[in-house]
Amino acid sequence: MQRTNFGGMTCSIARTLDVIGEPWSPLILRDVWVGFTRFEQLQADLGISRKVLTERLNHLVEHDVLERRPYDQRPRYEYVLTERGTDLVDLLMVMADWGDKWLAGEAGPPVVYRHHACGEISAAGLRCTRCGEPMHARDVDPLPGPGAAA
Numbered sequence: 001m002q003r004t005n006f007g008g009m010t011c012s013i014a015r016t017l018d019v020i021g022e023p024w025s026p027l028i029l030r031d032v033w034v035g036f037t038r039f040e041q042l043q044a045d046l047g048i049s050r051k052v053l054t055e056r057l058n059h060l061v062e063h064d065v066l067e068r069r070p071y072d073q074r075p076r077y078e079y080v081l082t083e084r085g086t087d088l089v090d091l092l093m094v095m096a097d098w099g100d101k102w103l104a105g106e107a108g109p110p111v112v113y114r115h116h117a118c119g120e121i122s123a124a125g126l127r128c129t130r131c132g133e134p135m136h137a138r139d140v141d142p143l144p145g146p147g148a149a150a
Contacts, residue, residue: 010149016091019063024048024056026092029081032066033089037078060085093124 006014006021020026027046036042043053057079060066065085068077081089093113100109100123112121128135 010147019060019065020088022056022059024052025060026095028053028056028060029065029085029088030092032079032081032085033092037080038071039077039079042079090124094126097124 005018007018009015020029024046028042031042031045036045039053039057042048042057043050046053048056057066057068061068061079063084064082065088066079067082069080070076071078096109096111104110113124114120115122126135127133
């Protein structure tokens with residue numbers, strides 16, 4: 001099935017969806033982040049078909065989200081996050097925070113995060129890069145930026 005191409009839209013959300021908007025991609029990134037770096041590990045953890053996993057990995061490598069590195073004399077590779085990929089994991093942490101708040105139920109969140117700097121368990125959240133205060137949708141006004149459509 002042909003996917004809609006959002007990459008040409010003048011919208012950073014649409015462009016991001018063009019890279020990771022297919023449902024398997026965020027789950028692949030999550031798995032690579034937690035240490036499942038080899039094809040067989042990813043396939044076993046996700047229960048995804050080899051064909052779909054190959055397509056998704058190739059797409060993420062093409063978009064410089066993952067890097068393919070050989071780990072064996074045979075042509076076998078592991079996948080590691082690039083700088084772009086690591087930045088996307090920040091987005092996944094915010095998505096997880098939303099899921100923990102609205103979907104985790106009485107059992108609580110399936111994953112918690114220990115902050116390296118202080119050693120404490122914390123929720124992921126957005127903060128203003130200027131003042132450091134929490135920043136949510138209700139706290140901002142979206143304004144046209146320099147790359148806005150004319």
